Amino acid sequence: MNPASISTAPRRLLARVRDVMAGEGSAQSRLDKITAIIAADLVTEVCSVYVRRAGDVLELFSTQGLSPKAVHVTRLRFGEGLIGEIAARAAPLALSDAQAHPNFVFRPETGEDEFHSLMGVPVLRAGRVVGVAAVQNKTERQYTDEEIETLQTVAMVLAEMVAGGELISRHELMPTDGIALKPLRLEGTCFSIGLGIGQAVLHEPSFDIGDLVAEDPEQEMVRLHEAFTAMLGQLDTILSQSPLTAGEGGEHEDVLEAFRMVAEDAGWLRRTEEAVTSGLTAEAAVLKVKNEMRARLGASSDPYLRERMHDMEDLGNRLLKQLLGTITVDKDDLPEHVILVARNMGPAELLEYDHTRLRGLVLEEGSATSHVAIVARALDIPVMGHVREVLSKIDNGESIIVDGQHSQVLVRPGEDVQQAFHETRKALEQIKAQYAQLKDLPAKTLDGIEVSLSINAGLLFDFDQIETTGANGVGLYRTEVPFMVRAEFPDVPAQRTLYEKVLDRANGKPVVFRTIDVGGDKVLPYWGELDEENPAMGWRAIRICLDRPAILRQQLRALIQAAQGRDIHVMFPMIAEVEEFDAAKKLLQRELDREKERGGILPEHVYTGVMLEVPALALQLDKLLKRVDFVSVGSNDLMQFLYATDRGNAHVSERYDILSPFALGFLKSVRDRCDQANVPVSVCGAAAGNPLEAMALVGIGFRRLSMPPPALGPVKEMIRSMSERQVAQFVHSVLEIPRVSIRPRLKAFAKDHGIKI
Numbered sequence: 001m002n003p004a005s006i007s008t009a010p011r012r013l014l015a016r017v018r019d020v021m022a023g024e025g026s027a028q029s030r031l032d033k034i035t036a037i038i039a040a041d042l043v044t045e046v047c048s049v050y051v052r053r054a055g056d057v058l059e060l061f062s063t064q065g066l067s068p069k070a071v072h073v074t075r076l077r078f079g080e081g082l083i084g085e086i087a088a089r090a091a092p093l094a095l096s097d098a099q100a101h102p103n104f105v106f107r108p109e110t111g112e113d114e115f116h117s118l119m120g121v122p123v124l125r126a127g128r129v130v131g132v133a134a135v136q137n138k139t140e141r142q143y144t145d146e147e148i149e150t151l152q153t154v155a156m157v158l159a160e161m162v163a164g165g166e167l168i169s170r171h172e173l174m175p176t177d178g179i180a181l182k183p184l185r186l187e188g189t190c191f192s193i194g195l196g197i198g199q200a201v202l203h204e205p206s207f208d209i210g211d212l213v214a215e216d217p218e219q220e221m222v223r224l225h226e227a228f229t230a231m232l233g234q235l236d237t238i239l240s241q242s243p244l245t246a247g248e249g250g251e252h253e254d255v256l257e258a259f260r261m262v263a264e265d266a267g268w269l270r271r272t273e274e275a276v277t278s279g280l281t282a283e284a285a286v287l288k289v290k291n292e293m294r295a296r297l298g299a300s301s302d303p304y305l306r307e308r309m310h311d312m313e314d315l316g317n318r319l320l321k322q323l324l325g326t327i328t329v330d331k332d333d334l335p336e337h338v339i340l341v342a343r344n345m346g347p348a349e350l351l352e353y354d355h356t357r358l359r360g361l362v363l364e365e366g367s368a369t370s371h372v373a374i375v376a377r378a379l380d381i382p383v384m385g386h387v388r389e390v391l392s393k394i395d396n397g398e399s400i401i402v403d404g405q406h407s408q409v410l411v412r413p414g415e416d417v418q419q420a421f422h423e424t425r426k427a428l429e430q431i432k433a434q435y436a437q438l439k440d441l442p443a444k445t446l447d448g449i450e451v452s453l454s455i456n457a458g459l460l461f462d463f464d465q466i467e468t469t470g471a472n473g474v475g476l477y478r479t480e481v482p483f484m485v486r487a488e489f490p491d492v493p494a495q496r497t498l499y500e501k502v503l504d505r506a507n508g509k510p511v512v513f514r515t516i517d518v519g520g521d522k523v524l525p526y527w528g529e530l531d532e533e534n535p536a537m538g539w540r541a542i543r544i545c546l547d548r549p550a551i552l553r554q555q556l557r558a559l560i561q562a563a564q565g566r567d568i569h570v571m572f573p574m575i576a577e578v579e580e581f582d583a584a585k586k587l588l589q590r591e592l593d594r595e596k597e598r599g600g601i602l603p604e605h606v607y608t609g610v611m612l613e614v615p616a617l618a619l620q621l622d623k624l625l626k627r628v629d630f631v632s633v634g635s636n637d638l639m640q641f642l643y644a645t646d647r648g649n650a651h652v653s654e655r656y657d658i659l660s661p662f663a664l665g666f667l668k669s670v671r672d673r674c675d676q677a678n679v680p681v682s683v684c685g686a687a688a689g690n691p692l693e694a695m696a697l698v699g700i701g702f703r704r705l706s707m708p709p710p711a712l713g714p715v716k717e718m719i720r721s722m723s724e725r726q727v728a729q730f731v732h733s734v735l736e737i738p739r740v741s742i743r744p745r746l747k748a749f750a751k752d753h754g755i756k757i
C-alpha cells in the first residue's frame, strides 16, 4: 500500500469527531459540536442531523446553519421531503439544485429557503436507518464522490452515538411495540415444517467496535488482509466438517461451495480496503461496507441479489469476529434446546451451531429457497421466515415455540401453552413412530384394494425417505430443485453425477424424473427475471426446453448416462399439445441414438410420460394415450388452470376446491380414459398427500399417489382404515350435487365410518 494513497483529510475529520464523542458534556452538546465540525470541514453553510424516532419519523436533532428554533420541532416522515427520501431509500443523495427536486418540501421554521444544494446520507446501524446527516450550501454546489464518502464515514460515528441511547431511549430505537415480557404470537411463513420448543439464541451478533478511526492506516490494511485469510481458512474447516458434506455430497455442497465463492469475491474486499484507506479501522471498514450493502440490496426484489447479500453479511460478521477476536459460537454454552433467531443467516453460520441442539430457526427475512432454508430442511429443523422484527421482540434465553404447522412463532408462551405444545410435540413424535411402524405394511384398504404410494423428491436428502417411509419409489422427482440451489447452471457431468446418486439411493425402486420445470414461481437465480405478466402461464417448463433444446438434451443425456443400463422414467411437464410431447420425445430419442453411437450402455427400458397439468391436454387424451407409457396428474397446476386461480394467491387459491363434484368428476373422467387405454395414471400434486383428498381420489379410482414424504404415513393409515367400496359408492352419490365443495360431507362420511383422516 502506497502511504501517499491513504488520504488524510477524512481521517483528520474522523479523529476530531471521535474526540468530541469521547469528550465532556451532554449528548446534545456533543452532537451540536459535531455538526459544527462537519460543516467547517466540508465547507458547508449547513450541517444537520436528523434522528429516527418511533413511528418512522425523522426529527431534526441538531443543526449548524438552519434556524435553532427548528431543532426538535421539524419532523419528517420516512419518504417525506429529501431527508425522508434519503431515509426511505437508505442511500445518499447529492443535488446541486435541491429545490428543483420533485420531493423537496419547504419547512418555513428551518429557514432553509436560501440554501440551494444539498447532500445527505443515511445514518445506518446494523443495516437499519437510524437517522440522516445532511449538509447544504447557498450556491449550487456539485458535491464530489469523496465528499459523500466522507459524510458516510462520519455517519458511522453518529450511528454509534444514536445507538448508545443517550440521544433517544433504546426503546425508541426498536421498531416494535417495545412492550417486553408479555407473550406474543407472531405470524410468518413456514419454510420447513415441524414443531420446535426451546430457548431463544439471538444470532444477530452485536459488535463492540471500539475504535473507529485508525491511528495507523497501513497497519489496519495488514490486519484486514490477515483476518481475511484466516476467515477463509476457518470457512474451509467448517465446510469440510459439516454433517451434510461428509461423504456423499449433494446439493448442500453446491450451496456451500457457492458461498465459498462469494467469500473470494474481489469487489467486496476492494470496497473494504477503500474504507480503510479513508481512515477507518479495519473493523469499522468491514462494518461500513456491510451496512451499505445491506441498505442497498436489502430492498431488492431480485432473489439472487438478496441471497448474495445474506451470504455477504455472514462473511462480514465472520471477518469482524476475526478482527475483534470474538470467539465464535461457544457450542458448550448453548442451551439444550436452541431456537435460533436471526434476521437472516448464511448456510455456514447455521452449521456452526451444534445441530443436535437446534430445535428451530426463526428468520425475519429469507425465503423457502434460500440457502439456509435448504440446509435446515436437510437437517430436519423447522424454520419460520418473514417473522417481522422478531429480533427486537425477544431476548436471549427466553422461551419460544416454532409452530410450522400453523405458521406461527410464540414468544414467551405461558406455562400452560408450553405444556400444551410439549404434549403436542410428544403426540407428534408418537404418531411419527406409529407411522414408522406402518412402513412395511401395504397401503391396502379394508376390502383388499392396494394403492401404490410414492414420494415426491427434490433434494438428494429426500431420497433417504424412500427407505424410512417404505414408499414404492419416487413418483415425482422435481429436477429443477437442484438447479435452483446452485450458483450456476450445472453441466452434463454435474447432472450425471447427481442422477447417478439419485438412482443409487432409490436402490432399484422407480424414480420418475420430471424434466426441468423452471419459470413461473421456480426462479433460477442465475437466469435473471423474465419479467412476464403471467409467469405461471408464460415461458416455462417444456416451453423453454423446446425453444432451447440444448437444455433438455443435456439433461436427458446426463440421465441416460447416469442410468448405466438401469430403467428410467422421464416425465415432461406443462405439455399442452400432443405435438409438444412428440417433439420432446424426439429429443430423447436423439440422445438415446447418440449414446448408442458412442458405444454407451443404454437403459434397459425408457418409460416416457406426461404431467397432466394443462386442461387442454385432458381434451386430447385419445391421441395422447396412444403415445405415452404413463400419465401423472399435477393437480396443483391443473386446478390453477382449470379454475383460472393463481395457486400462490391467498385471496383466490382457496376459492375453489378439488373436493367439488366438478373437479372430482373431471379427474375421474381422466382416470377412466387412462384405465380404458391401459395407461397407468397417478396423482402427484399436493392433493395426493392430504388424507381426505386422497380418500376421494381412491374413491374415484386412482390407485397410484405420490406425495411429500411426511404425508405418506398419514395417507397410508387412512387407506388402511377405509373400505374402497363404501367410499366409491359415497363419492359417486355426491358427484351430481352442484356445489363448490363437498369437503364437509366427505369429512362427515370419514368420521361416521372410522376413516382416519
Ligand code: PEP
Binding pocket: 476, 478, 517, 613, 633, 634, 635, 636, 637, 638, 684, 685, 686
Ligand atoms: C403440480 O403442478 O401439481 C405439480 C406436482 O408440480 P409442481 O407443484 O412442481 O408445479
Ligand code: MG
Binding pocket: 573, 613, 634, 636, 637
Ligand atoms: Mg406443476
